[in-house]
Amino acid sequence: MRLPESQVAVLNAASATDERTIAQLAEATDLKPETVTGAVFDLRDDGLVTVTETVEEDVELTDEGVEYADDGLPEIRLYRAAMDVGGGDAVQMGQVIGASSLGGPQVDIALSNFARKGYGHIDSGELVPDADANPDADEEAAALSALVAGETVDTDVLDQLESRNLVVRHERTIRAVTLTDEGVTALMEGVEAAETVDRLTPEMLTSGEWEDVEFTEYNVEADAPEVRGGKKHILRQTADRVKDVLVGMGFSEMEGPHADADFWINDCLFMPQDHPARTHWDRFALDVPPMEDIPEDLIDRVRSSHLNGVGDDGDGYHSPWSEDFARAVALRGHTTSLSMRYLSGHEVGELEPPQRYFSVEKVYRNDTLDPTHLLEFYQIEGWVMAEDLSVRDLMGTFEEFYSHFGITDIQFKPHYNPYTEPSFELFGRHPETNELIEIGNSGMFREEVLRPLGVECDVMAWGLALERLLMLMYGFDDIRDVHGTLCDLDLLRETEVLR
Ligand code: PHE
Structure with a gap:
């Protein structure tokens, strides 16, 4: 069987028993991942490989997320400051904020999450912490630390962190390739690289040969003759x-x-x-x-x-x-x-x-x-x-x-x-x-x-x-x-x- 060179390389690098990802195949063949992906799709269309796709999610901390992972969430810092200053009693707002060393927009962030998460409430200018609250069990704080450690995190908490702009999520499709029986047979019978051509000729079109040849890739860095149009003297x-x-x-x-x-x-x-x-x-x-x-x-x-x-x-x-x-x-x-x-x-x-x-x-x-x-x-x-x-x-x-x-x-x-x-x-x-x-x-x-x-x-x-x-x-x-x-x-x- 004759196949384009990149397909031959990919076919040889694939296996019938183990799945190989595009990244692994690219590494093994020394081809660019996009070339491998193209070859894999062609091989799949010819029934020589199967491709399974899984979507993975990458989660990345934003700058703000990294900051809170290091310093603690603002609402927790506020809670701890209130407990330190008042020992569980209501404290003057200004005093807590001073003690928490929170600044600028972080104060608003701390206050809105403070109440939402049940760390206490605000009553006529005073912060009343809930003495039973447990900041050590804060899910969001735990999730931030887990992400820093490269561990996975529950989707609900991720949604919450994403809504607070502390993380961004990207989806990634992972393609795993396995040889089919036909692929294995083809390999055993021998596959050869078809010659590459850099020019499509009328003869290739009429004979149908164009379907079997591999076209050389564009080299956008190659020297090209300079074309000069006419211009006024x-x-x-x-x-x-x-x-x-x-x-x-x-x-x-x-x-x-x-x-x-x-x-x-x-x-x-x-x-x-x-x-x-x-x-x-x-x-x-x-x-x-x-x-x-x-x-x-x-x-x-x-x-x-x-x-x-x-x-x-x-x-x-x-x-x-x-x-x-x-x-x-x-x-x-x-x-x-x-x-x-x-x-x-x-x-x-x-x-x-x-x-x-x-x-x-x-x-x-x-x-x-x-x-x-x-x-x-x-x-x-x-x-x-x-x-x-x-x-x-x-x-x-x-x-x-x-x-x-x-x-x-x-x-x-x-x-x-x-x-x-x-x-x-x-x-x-x-x-x-x-x-x-x-x-x-x-x-x-x-x-x-x-x-x-x-x-x-x-x-x-x-x-x-x-x-x-x-x-x-x-x-x-x-x-x-x-x-x-x-x-x-x-x-x-x-x-x-x-x-
Ligand atoms: N005809 C002169 C030349 O060709 C130029 C000129 C025009 C001089 C009009 C004076 C006045 O050099």
């Missing part, structure tokens, strides 16, 4: 958080084309058409038709700004300005193209101050790849339009913004942009290398930018690098750790951006 998570923060600061989000006319990317920004950056700079030109949808009057005002500047004493670049050049389409090198679209009124209509706008979007530059430069990255673009803005408003805005990310050490360096005056570069301290790294560029848009757009008040603006913010937050120092084929998978997996 930390750049995206951080971008989402940046958006939350800016929306919280009262900004609205801008959106617009990744491939845009040079007009919006450069001309509106008073970038001269012969600026090196516009000819052989890091620009991704696209072989697509020129952009048609640009307001004619805006083109005229921008052209005029480039040629002659703005205002009576304005001055321009005095170099040719080509409309074809302006309509040519390229991948945007910054998202300031979006700011131009919105400030011009082309996107959401004329804007009245005050206004605040932002975007967290990709930009594209034909740079050389290195630890801090990629061909594409995310820019946190933003601007505030209001009367009488100052550089202090600009700096205060950055301090507030970066503080949401735990970055408090922001430094400003004067800078030059053709479109802002004054201009500032922003620097933050890298948490690992301790170096100051550039994290953004900013300034107040100059008149040559704002007047053609039709904006009469001040506008402060900036472009911050999302990847640099990430570097300050998570301490990596190579942008390629989060982008592309060389990315640091552990960093990407383990970093959680708190929102």
Whole structure:
């Protein structure tokens, strides 16, 4: 006969003449009691063993029970004190209690049991002990001592002790196993352990073999492959958080084309058409038709700004300005193209101050790849339009913004942009290398930018690098750790951006 291994072991350890308990079988087979119990039930179902069950009661003294077993029951202490003090006569309550050295709730316990058990009665503030009472014959006291000695105790007294919370009772089922005749025969004919399998196959199900095999037990401590679900990239998570923060600061989000006319990317920004950056700079030109949808009057005002500047004493670049050049389409090198679209009124209509706008979007530059430069990255673009803005408003805005990310050490360096005056570069301290790294560029848009757009008040603006913010937050120092084929998978997996 073939049986699962645990059943074979239990069968061999069982006996036809003596009962064996589960605990004894577990000890003999070196199996866990629950495994033995399972095997015993299966063997019983196959008629190889019989099982007799008896329920035993365990009685355990509570802390209070232990205390009374040591010091005596409160009512007995009270009785003895009364007898000592009054020799059997009525005694003043206060006096007895003092003499009994009972304290706190024990006094109430003593008094209520005193009368119940016939140790005496209470009469107008006096305790009257019954001289015939015999505390040495107290059943409850005797039961407590018997329990301490491990002896059994009459059920009635146990009930009483349980109602006084001096004992707790647990029931326990003891299973005793004996071999049946069939079990003995099986053993004589020989039982072999069936092989254990760790996988149920379709073949086992169809052949019925599954009924005879033993399945290996679960090992919940075994190493298991780590399963990782998909998750949002930390750049995206951080971008989402940046958006939350800016929306919280009262900004609205801008959106617009990744491939845009040079007009919006450069001309509106008073970038001269012969600026090196516009000819052989890091620009991704696209072989697509020129952009048609640009307001004619805006083109005229921008052209005029480039040629002659703005205002009576304005001055321009005095170099040719080509409309074809302006309509040519390229991948945007910054998202300031979006700011131009919105400030011009082309996107959401004329804007009245005050206004605040932002975007967290990709930009594209034909740079050389290195630890801090990629061909594409995310820019946190933003601007505030209001009367009488100052550089202090600009700096205060950055301090507030970066503080949401735990970055408090922001430094400003004067800078030059053709479109802002004054201009500032922003620097933050890298948490690992301790170096100051550039994290953004900013300034107040100059008149040559704002007047053609039709904006009469001040506008402060900036472009911050999302990847640099990430570097300050998570301490990596190579942008390629989060982008592309060389990315640091552990960093990407383990970093959680708190929102
Ligand atoms: N466009 C600038 C850059 O890409 C950032 C900037 C935006 C600076 C607006 C000033 C004003 O670096």
